Amino acid sequence: MGTLWRGAIAATALAGSLATASPLTVGECFEGGDFIANAARARDNGVLRETFLTRLEEDLLVIQAYPPALRWFAKDAEDEEFLSQAAREVFDAPAAPEAHRARFLAACFVRATA
Numbered sequence: 001m002g003t004l005w006r007g008a009i010a011a012t013a014l015a016g017s018l019a020t021a022s023p024l025t026v027g028e029c030f031e032g033g034d035f036i037a038n039a040a041r042a043r044d045n046g047v048l049r050e051t052f053l054t055r056l057e058e059d060l061l062v063i064q065a066y067p068p069a070l071r072w073f074a075k076d077a078e079d080e081e082f083l084s085q086a087a088r089e090v091f092d093a094p095a096a097p098e099a100h101r102a103r104f105l106a107a108c109f110v111r112a113t114a
Contacts, residue, residue, distance in 0.1 A: 024111055082111065
């Protein structure tokens with residue numbers, strides 16, 4: 001049964017990767033910004049870099065099983081990398097949660113309007 005499930009996920013992910021993702025919305029940018037601020041709060045509360053980033057990678061893999069239109073934020077590989085890079089910066093260049101959020105929002109708004 002596990003093999004069938006993994007096959008279904010892989011097929012869905014492949015089909016989803018063939019579709020063109022829609023541009024990020026302002027709302028998605030704010031949600032992503034909240035996620036990044038919460039990543040900084042998790043860091044401040046002792047969550048280790050590798051623990052957080054491994055969990056994010058696992059979550060992004062699971063999200064790929066859904067069609068891009070139903071995904072939160074990470075609709076394609078570029079979105080995933082954008083979010084992952086911002087999460088890495090939370091741990092590699094620590095700042096206050098709101099500073100990380102503001103930096104993420106500024107970059108996200110540029111991507112949303114590009």
